[in-house]
Amino acid sequence: MDKNKENFVRLQFTSIPDNVALARVLISSLVAQGDITLTDLEEIKVAVSEAVSNSVIHGYQGQEDKLVTIEASISKGILKVLIEDQGVGIEDVEQAMSPAFSTDPERMGLGFVFMQSFMDDVQVISTLGKGTKVILEKNLIKENQACSHLAN
């Protein structure tokens, strides 16, 4: 299977915490269809896990009967993942994305930090009372494949 194979999947699930694992499992299986480094795989899993956890925890504030949507596409070696909820939305996206900021004292405010460290691009579109879309992008083709081995 070649890494450049175009692919598209859409996953929707009820907003229960256990389903965050389903998102990780699906995205792992999807990107593992190509030959990806273990480090990249791990980083993508963390980034997606953060975004989906945010939808469940913050977006829907623990309400378990809502829907989270994930769309993932691979095209020309670029992985694009959209994570979407119809939850409370974010008042100030810039503030939300800054390191250590969290509206929940029990949490570390590292979610967006991880998304930004592990993906090449993170976009957040949010409307108060309407919901939040997070779009993550990562190039799966390494310029210098030799380096990606050293990274493991």
Added chain:
Amino acid sequence: MDKNKENFVRLQFTSIPDNVALARVLISSLVAQGDITLTDLEEIKVAVSEAVSNSVIHGYQGQEDKLVTIEASISKGILKVLIEDQGVGIEDVEQAMSPAFSTDPERMGLGFVFMQSFMDDVQVISTLGKGTKVILEKNLIKENQACSHLAN
């Protein structure tokens, strides 16, 4: 996590053969959230794999740019899985479901046989030129839990 927890997931993906594995992985992770026997897990994986393979192979006849949809719900311990394509459809459903019948000489005609042996209920709704829906049902709660251990 209790087996009776209500849950719902919907997965859509392009009709490439590699994506049949995504359907298996998702359904496995979903049912494994409850405590299920290994035998039941295996049987569900085979049944779903058959239905999704049929959509890819027969429904879309190898065209890889179409969409397959799976919806799985768990409610009151009953797993219900819908597998749907907008492919060529089945002319004679009864004939298609009979053992060893296949329109492809390379295949065994065992897909529907496995779905029927492994699930409690199999429904097929198909319209020529419109597509096919397969609805699989299985009770995840065993009347006599002791027996399900013997079965392993």
Added chain:
Amino acid sequence: MVSVKFKNDNLIVKIIGDFDLVIAKEFREKVDKLLMDRPVNNLILDATEISFIDSSGLGALLGRYKLIQQKGGRMSIFGVKPSVFRILELSGILKIIPIFTTESLALERKEA
């Protein structure tokens, strides 16, 4: 993944992973090409690393069985996991393709 090795006129094919429609295709293409190119008397499937099989995998097995039989050869399987065994049994394929526990037992089966 499908990997192959020869021991004299025995072709040993190892499948790693889920024996579904994807691997079935790879298995069919690889084996058919090898059966064309070289004299094979005994086709042996190493099933130790097969974690899943469905009717696409079974169909590919049966197809290779028919092919090698036409050429006067034999086929066998070894190292089958319990979950895979159940499916093989249900399909009736065990009535025509014998199963062994190890590769050496499958190789020894010189007489039929």
Added chain:
Amino acid sequence: MVSVKFKNDNLIVKIIGDFDLVIAKEFREKVDKLLMDRPVNNLILDATEISFIDSSGLGALLGRYKLIQQKGGRMSIFGVKPSVFRILELSGILKIIPIFTTESLALERKEA
């Protein structure tokens, strides 16, 4: 899954699987209850079976660290896999919670 055992005043908590929001909640609830009920001087996380961690897991770790520190106790981690190590490192948590390779080394750390 979260399993616990005591060795004197050491509480050893083992997490098996993905340390995400689900396990974070279980970990938080179990450990907080135990810290309430029994005198614990040293909280040790057995990470040998943790295959994944995200910021929910990290938050639960940091929270328990703060709690035990308030009570004058200590916390450490052992058996961390490389992929999990990277995340721990990135988060800065390694600056405050020490890592050991084995359980006995984590137990021996009597002086700080």
